[in-house]
Amino acid sequence: MSPSTEPTPTAGTVTDGRVGPPALDERPDDVFAVVTGLYAALLVAPLVTAGVTRVVGDPAVLYLVFLGGLVFTVAVAAIAVRRIRGLPVRLGSTRKRWLPALVAPGTVAVAGAILVGTGQYSSADGLLGTVAAVGGFAAGGILGIMARSRYSKAITELAESHATWRAAWSDRRRRPMQLLGALGVAGGIVAFGVPVVWNHPFLQPLANVLIPMGAVVFTFGQARTYHATSAGLEQQMPAARALYEWDHFEGYTVAEDAIVLHRRAPWRLPLIYDRDDIDDEEAVVSALDQYLPRLPVA
Template identity: 30%
Template sequence: MITSGEEVECRTPERLDARLSVVAGVYVAALVAPTLVFVLVERLEVSNGALAVGTLCTAGVAIAAAVAWRVTHLGRTIVWLDRQWLAWLLPLAGVVPMVTHAFSVIEYPAYLLVDPNAAPVTGLVGLLGFGCGIVAVVLGDVLVTMARTRVADAMVDESAVDLEWTAGWTWVTQVRLLVGLVAVVGVLVALAVVSLGWTEAVVSRGALVAATMAFVVVVLATKAQAAPRTYRLTPEGLEQRRPNGARLFTPWTAIDGVTVADRSVVLHRRSIRPDIRFARRDVRLDDERIRTELGQYLE
């Protein structure tokens, strides 16, 4: 049995592959470059759109190359990216430039329709910055997934897997997650409507569209989170593999214990990290063996 006092050191390579390094570089560039160029264009009062776009591309390539080179030589990066809070922070960081440059999405196209010659260059950079924010949101999630998969590759010995099974969440847990996320999104939409002071017409249309899009995102997120996963027990920890091939490794030292309920098995994680759970009905044929194997590693 592994006790809480024992530490499992993650085995990491000295160099990371180019694919992960490039994704990390592009992610950082998408976050930083538009803001830097926006401030530069505003301070220097640049009036040439082509020059601004060229500067943005040059800055983006330079930042991406520098970060990619650094990450390549820093194998511990995958351990840092495997932390639970970064799984939320990295994608959410892309929302910051989206919010910052949201006005440019309306302003710059409006100028192009009314008077293209009067369109501000800052509006063009802001529009591109908004697009880069969307890219950062996507790449943030991809980066975390890639890092977790590489940690699992480094820690899991295929010949030492004790047990493997596939299971999803209970429908009760799925409903609870869906209701909770809908409540949070509903509060955020309501706060946005009140703070922006939209007119009744805008509220009736804009809020409906925003709420519909948010609800679709919440449903998709719930479905992805609750989808059946493949669980594998190893002497070092528990591996989870999603249908898309993404892998997540959790060492036994990060799990406090296990609770077996009527409908599910819950592995309790430390601090504020969400518990690992799966439905017993999905693994009823191996239910007893799973509990026995878990008992060898957890109290």
């Protein structure tokens, strides 16, 4: 049997979606390191403070313990992360990038269940647990987005570029999402006001969910920049990037009002580009033709 001819990643190459040494040799940037430190601190500081409440009840002391735990953990974790070369790219290359966001509420839930089961749960534990769960989930989500963005940038910088364009959804396709989002926000506002005449325990949590979700849905279809490369299709947002490999899509269609990229996962929304927004439609279609089949318009 002849020896394997599988290429070894070298400087400036992309192999099977993996980035070669240039990106993997880089230390994490300061912003990524600090956000990682903040994520760790939002888990450690509440845990330490909850432990101290068992022996100290002075609010001033507990505040200093919490604040000191935050600052110390951020500093130590950030310094440690800066030593791990290629961490953002390695993390951003897999779906494990979302694990930090899930670990925070999961850890809090387990700890809360143990405290309740042993009869040691207190209102202070609930407050600190909320800080850890919500803060850790938010920081972990931001960390995942940052890792994905750095991976996308590293891949596309080494890949062959075919076309770049900026487009939003067509008005006809965007209106239903805007209506749905507006209804969600309106429903959340009503849920906030109803307790004045009917105080139900589920209304406040419902409002907390409806308003932010409605706001997010309302923004669906906003203009984004897209970059077609040999590694996949990159979506560039104001503060983030996402790279979709070509096998993520089933194909594309050219409708009267828009070019639509259909994802293989039926529950994922398609990518839609208003044809009037695209400066060079021929270049976009040519780039898509290299990797995706053109499907008939339904």
